Amino acid sequence: MPTLTSYEPISRAAIGTVNITTAEQLPTLVNAAQQAQQYWAKLSLGMRQQQLNHAFQQLTPVQDQLAKLIGQEMGKDYRRATYEVGGTVQSASYFTDEISQALAPERLDRNTELQYRPLGIVAVIAPWNYPLAMANNLLMPALMAGNAVILKPSEETPLVAELFVNTLNKVLPKGLLQLAQGDGETGKALVASAIHMVAFTGSMATGKHIMANAAPALKRLVMELGGNDPMIVMASADIDAAVQFAVASSFENAGQMCTSTERVYVDARIATEFERKVVALARQYQVGAWDKPRVNIGPLVNPVQHQKVLDQLQDATQKGAQLLLGRDDYPLPFIQPTVVTGMTADMTLECDETFGPVVAISHFKHIDEAILRANDSPYGLGAVVFGGQGAAAVAEQLEAGMVGINQGVGGGGPWVGAKQSGFGFHGTAAGHRQFAQVRVVSK
Ligand code: NAD
8 A cells, every 4th residue: 555654854864654545446435425425415404514524623733733733743833733723623613603594595586596506526636834724714715605525635734634534534424525635646646536626726838737627627716826926015004014025925925825915026125125124024934844943934845845935946046036034955854034135037036926925126216116026926825015106096907816905815704816816716705605506497
């Protein structure tokens, strides 16, 4: 039986092993999912909600264990990991309630009703950076809609997924929620198997593979892909607020977040003060292991991701960018808080997604230049503008699924990508309905 080992990112010590789900085993999982789904689809929304709420209550005693596993497997500091787990567990009943309302039949007129029916089996393919929250955001609406789910977690975080799914399965019907463990090969085989929908959160490159592999059977897709989020700081901005946001957003989860700020365009008239304050704040961040107090930047998840960030930093410095804080040659496994200025459009740090704690700054003379640079990207997940009067007009011109004016993106809304950051989305009634087949009944 082939196995997958999970490694601790600092010591690279093995912390656990799971069996890989091979392509040959997938039909057995699909059969079990089919059986369970037939039963599950017949339950009312209220009964599915009740069973899922009961299942999520089983997680309460293992919350701390889950948070520690997140720290051990991908390096997230304990406070943030606890927040991720707590958010997932405590919001479960609110989440099922909201989905239940969204999926209730809708009467359009005297003769026509819209129904939200199950699609069948949904493959949920998840990343490692928020290993619990990202999986849950997709599997909860899928299950509530009457589907069975096969979850393929990231190969970086198999143990978090195992504890999560095994705990829920103490009470869920057998076969309704199953795990397929492994790397991209397992993911690829799962997409090709007899499932009906792929709900994916991950990189743009993987999203394109999945879309191609889902095409022959026109499998439904929800694609939550990567981002390269710009931030524009106008001369009229509250500089301290902009500095706070730029640093916090660039360093969140050691910079390993889809909507972290990746490129900061600051008005040249305030650039000196902005940069001085960014460096001062960035120096206060504490790098270290997930279980050490006061640490707010953990290690990068693995040596490959670490090298990618170094390559981007070195490409930038070779092309003329200046390091205001930090270096471009950090040893494994950490990237210290890094601030770079003098970014240009030909640098990979500017045009690719950067998964590390880096604030990358360029100056602009005219706002049109900043808007052009911000939009000059295949990505379109989030975009943020800080400024006084005129900020809303700038935000209006930004090409992104989520825009923040003097604050971050998202809020209470759905999680939406524009351009090649994805399509289909989750969250709110419109998002929940993407996990269902709409049926129009005329009577
Ligand atoms: P990734 O694309 O490398 O992997 C994601 C998942 O896809 C993993 O489970 C992986 O095993 C699987 N996979 C890989 N190749 C596959 C294939 N050919 N077919 C099917 N599955 C395959 O991404 P990652 O490194 O795990 O996560 C980081 C990326 O996720 C970043 O780009 C980040 O921006 C993005 N992300 C996006 C959001 C969002 O909501 N938009 C949220 C979190 C992360």
